Amino acid sequence: MSSLSEKSMAKIGFERFIPQIDISDKKSWFWRHGVELPEIFVPLWQLLVNETLLAEVSSKGLHDFLGFNGRIFLSMVMPDELIDKLRLEDYFKLINDLRPDATIIPDNYTYVDDPLFLSWSQTVKLISFANDFLKLDIPLIGMVKGANHLQIDWAIKKQVEMGYVSFAMPARELLEDNLLEDLLPGAIMSLRRVSKRTRRDLELLIYGVGHRLRHKEINSYSNLSWFLEAKQGHYFKGGKLHSFKDPEIRFEECTCEACGGMMPQELIDLMLSDKELGLKTLALHNLLDMNEALKRGR
Numbered sequence: 001m002s003s004l005s006e007k008s009m010a011k012i013g014f015e016r017f018i019p020q021i022d023i024s025d026k027k028s029w030f031w032r033h034g035v036e037l038p039e040i041f042v043p044l045w046q047l048l049v050n051e052t053l054l055a056e057v058s059s060k061g062l063h064d065f066l067g068f069n070g071r072i073f074l075s076m077v078m079p080d081e082l083i084d085k086l087r088l089e090d091y092f093k094l095i096n097d098l099r100p101d102a103t104i105i106p107d108n109y110t111y112v113d114d115p116l117f118l119s120w121s122q123t124v125k126l127i128s129f130a131n132d133f134l135k136l137d138i139p140l141i142g143m144v145k146g147a148n149h150l151q152i153d154w155a156i157k158k159q160v161e162m163g164y165v166s167f168a169m170p171a172r173e174l175l176e177d178n179l180l181e182d183l184l185p186g187a188i189m190s191l192r193r194v195s196k197r198t199r200r201d202l203e204l205l206i207y208g209v210g211h212r213l214r215h216k217e218i219n220s221y222s223n224l225s226w227f228l229e230a231k232q233g234h235y236f237k238g239g240k241l242h243s244f245k246d247p248e249i250r251f252e253e254c255t256c257e258a259c260g261g262m263m264p265q266e267l268i269d270l271m272l273s274d275k276e277l278g279l280k281t282l283a284l285h286n287l288l289d290m291n292e293a294l295k296r297g298r
């Protein structure tokens with residue numbers, strides 16, 4: 001890797017909760033249904049697997065296509081099989097066409113059980129992309145990733161040296177594999193140390209987890225759980241997941257903007273009479289509940 005550049009960057013200033021949306025499913029475009037939140041994440045991979053959609057969004061740009069006036073952040077967190085398909089020029093072209101307000105740097109794949117040289121070469125690649133992305137003229141979000149503490153620590157240090165101050169940590173797979181609590185505390189410690197040493201104020205967003213984690217250093221969360229769980233008929237209350245039929249909550253009225261006093265039982269009835277409207281209401285309820293629950297944890 002050639003020597004690293006440096007750039008002065010301002011913090012993104014993440015909201016406490018930033019919903020991810022599904023760009024291929026308008027039911028997740030909550031602003032069309034009267035709910036206003038200032039920021040969203042759009043996962044790039046949803047466009048990469050749909051050529052027609054990609055062509056249309058590329059010709060209009062994300063803002064025009066979505067009709068969303070807030071800030072749109074592009075997420076590069078993607079399935080492994082898509083990662084190797086994109087070269088630097090592809091990323092630059094996509095970003096130029098899509099015109100997001102900020103972008104995460106490209107994802108890599110690191111597995112804790114890979115031979116170390118593989119995960120190190122991926123970590124070096126991450127830093128190399130972080131360096132190349134400095135050429136872009138939009139705000140950037142660094143990535144907290146690595147197969148072990150050493151790699152995570154090194155990747156954070158290098159990115160901060162380049163000027164990165166806002167970071168996203170993809171956490172869904174780590175949580176599923178029961179590795180998140182092995183790696184997250186070390187990542188937080190690395191961020192704290194390098195922040196102290198460089199006197200830079202850093203921020204950390206946890207990407208892909210649908211509930212609050214117990215670390216107070218986390219500034220922000222982003223997920224699609226509010227929408228995915230609604231499709232499964234799951235209902236959030238106080239930031240926790242319930243089955244619709246859970247007797248504990250089934251007959252409790254909800255005063256959120258979407259429910260307007262309806263209880264889960266009434267949502268079930270609504271779904272039976274008008275599936276579309278019921279699902280839409282449940283998804284918006286989940287979104288508002290998650291937003292409130294995460295804000296309270298501040």
Ligand SMILES: [Zn+2]
Nearest residue numbers: 254256259285
């Ligand atoms: Zn509600």
